Amino acid sequence: xxxxxxxxxxxxxxxxxxxxxxxxxxxxxxxxxxxxxxxxxxxxxxxxxxxxxxxxxxxxxxxxxxxxxxxxxxxxxxxxxxxxxxxxxxxxxxxxxxxxxxxxxxxxxxxx
Amino acid sequence: xxxxxxxxxxxxxxxxxxxxxxxxxxxxxxxxxxxxxxxxxxxxxxxxxxxxxxxxxxxxxxxxxxxxxxxxxxxxxxxxxxxxxxxxxxxxxxxxxxxxxxxxxxxxxxxxxx
Numbered sequence: 001x002x003x004x005x006x007x008x009x010x011x012x013x014x015x016x017x018x019x020x021x022x023x024x025x026x027x028x029x030x031x032x033x034x035x036x037x038x039x040x041x042x043x044x045x046x047x048x049x050x051x052x053x054x055x056x057x058x059x060x061x062x063x064x065x066x067x068x069x070x071x072x073x074x075x076x077x078x079x080x081x082x083x084x085x086x087x088x089x090x091x092x093x094x095x096x097x098x099x100x101x102x103x104x105x106x107x108x109x110x111x112x
Numbered sequence: 113x114x115x116x117x118x119x120x121x122x123x124x125x126x127x128x129x130x131x132x133x134x135x136x137x138x139x140x141x142x143x144x145x146x147x148x149x150x151x152x153x154x155x156x157x158x159x160x161x162x163x164x165x166x167x168x169x170x171x172x173x174x175x176x177x178x179x180x181x182x183x184x185x186x187x188x189x190x191x192x193x194x195x196x197x198x199x200x201x202x203x204x205x206x207x208x209x210x211x212x213x214x215x216x217x218x219x220x221x222x223x224x225x226x
Contacts (some may be wrong), residue, residue, distance in 0.1 A: 004154070042116075042200055042216030045156070054175030056213050090154050092214075098125070100145055101214065 002027065004093050004104035013081050014108045017068055019109060021076040025093030026102045032074040033101065034066060035090040049074050075095075083112045114137060116201055116217035124223040128190055129183040133220040136183045136200035142204055144184045146175055149219070190226045198222075 004025040013019050025032050031050045035043035045058035049068035068074045072093075078085055088108050092101040126132055135144065143162045147155035159168050161195040170173045174187040175200075178218060188195055198220035199209045 005156075031212070033214070034218075040218070042218045043200070043214075045205075045213045045215070048212050056208075059215060092154075099155040100160050103147075103156070105152070105154050108152075 001074050002110035004029075004091055004102050006089075006091050006104035006107050008103065008107060010108045010110075015081055015083060015111055017081050018077065018079045019081060021078075021089050021107045021109070023074045023076070023091030023093075023104060025074070025091075029095045029102065030072050031094045032068060032072065032073070033092045033094070034076045035092065035103075036060070037090055037106070038092075039086060039087070043061040046076070078109075081112050086108065086111045115205070115215045115216065116203065117219035118199075118201060118220050121218065122221050122223075124225065125190070125191055127192060127224055127226050129224075130141055130189050131222070132187045132190060133222070134183065134185050135141055135217055137203075137206075138182065140181050141206055142181070144177060144181075144182070144192060144201055144203045145214075147200045147202065149200060151195075151207040154181055155198075159165045175221055188222075191222075193226050196222060196224050 033048040034046040037043040047057040048055045052068045057061045063079045067076045088106040090106045091104045094101045145160045146158045149155040159175045164181045165179045166177045172189045198219045200219045202214045205213045
């Protein structure tokens, strides 16, 4: 049973460019959340998708946007990349919050 | 301001020693979760505690939720090198009732030396 799958695993982009990160949730999960984890920090909530709609959003600018597809997979898009966007981007899926979240291994984004 | 404060930030011990790490808040949480994260990987859920005063055991790991649901601790008995990792506590944002938004502490980075 595959867990949460994220792609790509590593990515290097230039300041000002746009990036798209992808996530396939664990089988049976219908909710996808995205987190940003800077070096030495805990993950910070970006937003959550359920039934193809953004359900909740953290304190991130509009440059961060997302999408969820009918098969529950999700994309995170970041426009006009800044050096400070360099981080590990984690996708987490869930079905019932009380059962906790399953995280993917993340995408390491480096902006140069 | 961090909603969840974890201490210590770093901990380096020898194999076989016992240790306790802490997760504290001034806010009441409906539940708290503990995760372990290894380098280059995502966090892996260890346990969820829901009831104030609850104690859960997972092999050599003991988790406790404070009576007032503002704090939690993780105790590891006879630590092994395989316990090395970043231990994170997290909970639903108490400022948003029923929130799906998890807030995390900064974590405790544990190193167990052979």
